Amino acid sequence: MADFGVADGEVRTDGEALDAAARDFGGHVSRKPAAVVRPGSVDDVVAVVRWAGEHGMPVSARGAGHSMNGQAQVDGGVVLDMRSLNQVREIGEDRVTVDAGALWSEVAAATIARGLTPPVFTDYLETTVGGTLSVGGVGGTTHRHGAQTDTVLDLTVVTGTGEVVTCSAERNPGLFDAVRAGLGQAGIVVGATIKAQPARGKARCFRLPHTDLRAFTADQRRLVLEGRFDYIEGFAGFTEDGTLAYQVEAAAFADSLSDVDNEELVRGLAHDRDAVEVTDTSYAEFLDRLAPGVALRKETAEWGLPHPWLNVFVPDSAADGFIETVLAELTPADLENFGLVLTYPLRRELLTTPLLRVPDEPLVFLFALLVTADPGDDTAIGRMAERNRRLYEYVLRVGGTLYPIGPPSLDPHQWAAHYGALWPRVEAAKAEHDPRGVLTPRPGLWRTQPITR
Ligand SMILES: Cc1cc2nc3c(=O)[nH]c(=O)nc-3n(C[C@H](O)[C@H](O)[C@H](O)COP(=O)(O)OP(=O)(O)OC[C@H]3O[C@@H](n4cnc5c(N)ncnc54)[C@H](O)[C@@H]3O)c2cc1C
Structure with missing residues (x-):
């Protein structure tokens, strides 16, 4: 096997x-590569991409591998x-510069x-900066x-032609x-400078239970529009007696929790006031709040089971x-094994x-329909795939979109529809920055990869 010109990795x-x-x-989804390169430098990334272009071999960057559809x-x-390039390089007054393979947990700790x-973290912190910036990255803030x-x-960015280019809103905005x-189509991110703001030391998290879906979403809308909380998400699931229940999860960040006015924060909401849970933690613990649950899922081996999670807007x-x-x-059986429906509103003007x-x-x-396939049921994945496809079609009919971190897989025609009026820009960027089409084939945007293999 070739060394791809790798010098440091x-x-x-x-x-x-x-x-x-x-x-x-x-x-x-399982697709086996011919080789895995752990780059020791940006030069190694350049060497691999150039080698791949010359030899017609596709290349994908992998962050922490938390994709749900083989992306x-x-x-x-x-x-x-990319995990081998994982340094937090520089922390300034209002920004942090990191390697793309740094985990968000590492960025959180350093900052x-x-x-x-x-300002924004995904719920799970063990994803990489490059991995979430390639998809969007949304969370409760x-x-x-x-x-x-x-x-x-x-x-x-290392483009598909092996050039190292810095881009921003002012500099090379088309590449930015x-x-x-961009789902890894135009370049491999090797470094990023991200906004940073003062961190409050503490978090007070409220779980506000609801028995009625419409009251639950109405409260979420109200909280998002009024901006009372720093963080807002929400869940639906089944109680032990099999009835549906809903919870708004909302958090306030503060230097001192004595400054937080609980009554004012939840005033006028329709939740069950007798069953509110309030948890005080440090801000760092709040960001990493999924860690204990993930440890349990690893202990019970659930973490390694198939998760064909559907995510839509x-x-x-x-x-x-x-x-x-x-x-x-x-x-209730659909949501066994830590299953959950996660849903919360976002303000469009900020996206x-x-x-x-x-x-x-x-x-x-x-x-997000967060489900786990039962390993004892051979038909489970097929049924979940069919449901995901059907729900995605429903979402399209009502003007929604796929958040392409998971299934269903789209064909080139569906990708063109996904991007709508922006599709010509996506095509032009691919032609300009990855003319040989070596980068990230799996999402399947292109009818034929331009490369010959
Ligand atoms: C438990 C869990 C919770 C999650 N919670 C959230 C959440 O709250 N919000 C949210 O938005 N998402 C969430 N996600 C989804 C997750 O953010 C995305 O799947 C993300 O892309 C995974 O990042 P990763 O580092 O694991 O990347 P990978 O899965 O390794 O890669 C993802 C995609 O990015 C590309 N890529 C990776 N690194 C680079 C790079 N350096 N340059 C160019 N392309 C690259 C890959 O080729 C691939 O196409 C969650 C996932 C899990 C498993």
């Missing part, structure tokens, strides 16, 4: 490395394991130690700050817009009907990343 072709690169959190996999090609924080891709000041939420006007319809067809496709209404709901 490591080339692996052993079964263990190839098998690991053929797996992701989704666990239902970072590449059949017979090269996987660049919080300096009294700062990026998105209603205040937009997606993670809206908080990026500049990116350093093609790479943010639904326009506000259709959200209640859509959520109601999905929940009506679920049973400014062009390639993060979201419906055009002042509020849009992120809706």
